[in-house]
Amino acid sequence: MDLETITSRQAIDAARMLHPYADARLNEKLGPLVVVRGRGACVYDEAGTEYIEGLAGLWCVALGFSEQRLIDAAARQLAELPFYHLFGNKSHRPAIELAEKLVELAPGRLERVFYTNSGSEANDTVVKFLHYYNNARGRTAKKKIISRQRAYHGVTTVSASLGGLPINHRDFDIPIPGVLHVACPHYWKFGRPGESEEAFANRLAQELEDLIAKEGADTIAAFIGEPINGAGGVITPPAGYWPAVEAVCRRHDILLVIDEVITGFGRTGRMFASELYGIEPDVLVLSKQLTSAYQPLAAVLMTDELYQGIAGNTAKIGALGHGFTSGGNPVSTAVALENIRIIEERGVVARVAEIAPLLQEGLRRFADHPLVGEVRGIGLIAGAELVADRASRQPFDPVGRVGAHVAQRCQAHGLILRAIGDTIAICPPLIVDEKQISTIVDTLGRALDEIQAALSRDAN
């Protein structure tokens, strides 16, 4: 794109909009890619160019961009009851039916559902509920939350504080006090020479144990984590990590909050990644693939124990002083119900498990590409981390420039992927077919080769 070919929509955007997660000055100069239409796993720009959406929008669109049944479910609900709220003692059919369905599907002992519009609001809500719960049971000091470096839990002041990415903290006066960050469970990057995955996991569990001893378990409410760090760079945990972390939390009466905003609803080849890693959450946070993101919705699921503490306090105070006007609105919850129905009827989760090796093994072809340090992932989520030097695992300086170039080359060849620093994230819609998976792998390979050739030219 350059100024001669920029369309009027791009020009208006460049003049009028401020984009999330973008360099605003770059957008003023170049304008955005304006997407006008979606079909299956693909989207189309103003010129009609087709792109495979290799990140499912933002890890969102499980059923692709044109699922008629989701459109019909939304239209039916709009005609019947377009809006109602859940405040006070009001409710509506889709919210009720979805709550029952989520409890039926959820791993472990989760029995109650609270709705929000976004993952960030959901994680904010979790922290507020933990405060409320611990105040109610007289443990007024038990408030701190332990999170991890490179975690992503959203962007509101509290959820960005839970996150462990510098870009979400810098110049926002974040993190707020009361959030502690332990190490990121990235074995390839932080494992010591000769250390096994299990030994690495145990070392991190010991780090957690030591932090709890230092701070005092009676000051810590919960540990929060994504089963697989998504926006932090698709980091799969080392073997034994989650059981070790869960055991430490249980020993110290620290609740386990599991954020499956990305991994929920089949992404890993299991309905929830908690099942994959044997985690039993006290709180589970869901969004994105919950509705295939056709409508904004997130859900906080909690154990009966947590609910009882909160419920008792609402009776004492007179009401729960928390809730979002459109949280759990009828159209969103109706779409979620239909989305889950389709996932179940079509065996989408089993299908992900079946075709995942095509993606995972295809990408591992690049494990010895000169630009690639590590390929990781499971199911239909993966990351390829680029390095300046494979042998020493030396990152590029500055981090992110080469990754951005690779993503740009992919886009030029009709594939949208996301560079997170120098990790290329791959997370296609769950309905992606075999041919599209091959195209994703081949296109990424072509982009890597082009950038490698350009770097070699620059070096000579």
Ligand code: PMP
């Ligand atoms: N948690 C996780 C694990 C996420 O990946 C995200 C979004 N990428 C969020 C929370 C925040 O969700 P939202 O953008 O809907 O606020």
